[in-house]
Amino acid sequence: MEVFSDIKGLRQYLKSFQDQRKSIGFIPTMGALHRGHLELIKVSTKANDITVCSIFVNPTQFNNPNDLKNYPREISKDIAKLEGIYCDVLFIPDGKIMYRKGDILNFDFGYLEEIMEGKYRPGHFKGVALIVAKLFNIVSPNKAYFGTKDLQQLTMIQKLTQELFFDVEIIPVETVRASDGLALSSRNLLLTKEERNQAIDLIQALNEAKNKLYAGESVLSVKEYVKEYFKNESLIQLEYFEIVDSEFLNNIAHFKPGKRVSLCIAGQLGKVRLIDNLSLN
């Protein structure tokens, strides 16, 4: 695997592939790689001539300084994992390369910043968009792979790509889960053993909500059920549970089987914030 930490070196290396019209697949990450990240890379290596992964813990997307400080960093383990699945290129820039003194650019995603993750993590999507736009311009990928685990991020990146005419196809990849159903996340490393056991409450609540909707219960009563579940039966402090259309993420008032609907949830477990979602089609 070729490893670059500078923009010029990476661009020069990729140029010869671009000149030969080879396809480049790209997976931006913040590292502490798990099977979820590796799945994105595997999907890319199957579909492209060359796969580039980036690892950068992006400070502008953290609204909580402690979260940034505690975010797991495991670069040598990450490199070994990437080599193990034949990733072609790794880009690991440092903060001074990606953000320079005097930078002033700022994105605004309107209503997407006011709901769910946007509401609970002010500024988060501005930071994600900024880093993804920079990385797209550096790598110029043909395809970029994002997990549906971060559904709102995926929606925002699709908007970013369409509105700025980035010539890149955004490919969603299904959430990879542990055998008990917990969505894999780098933040799971920060859970104590007891918290790790409790963390499955998120997917359990989503599954129960799904069953209730299919059984004909109203959106309102399912939302009430989930709120009560977290009040009485879980260590997780629920931040939100929303039932939304999967494309624009607007709240829906009534559920009709066959429509693309997503159930989105977030909660705080000890010091760790976890999110998950389930799509119903």
Ligand code: AMP
């Ligand atoms: P992160 O390192 O958390 O910024 O994630 C990098 C990419 O991996 C994003 O597109 C995430 O949506 C994706 N991702 C994170 N967890 C999972 C998972 N469990 N399954 C599939 N993709 C994931």
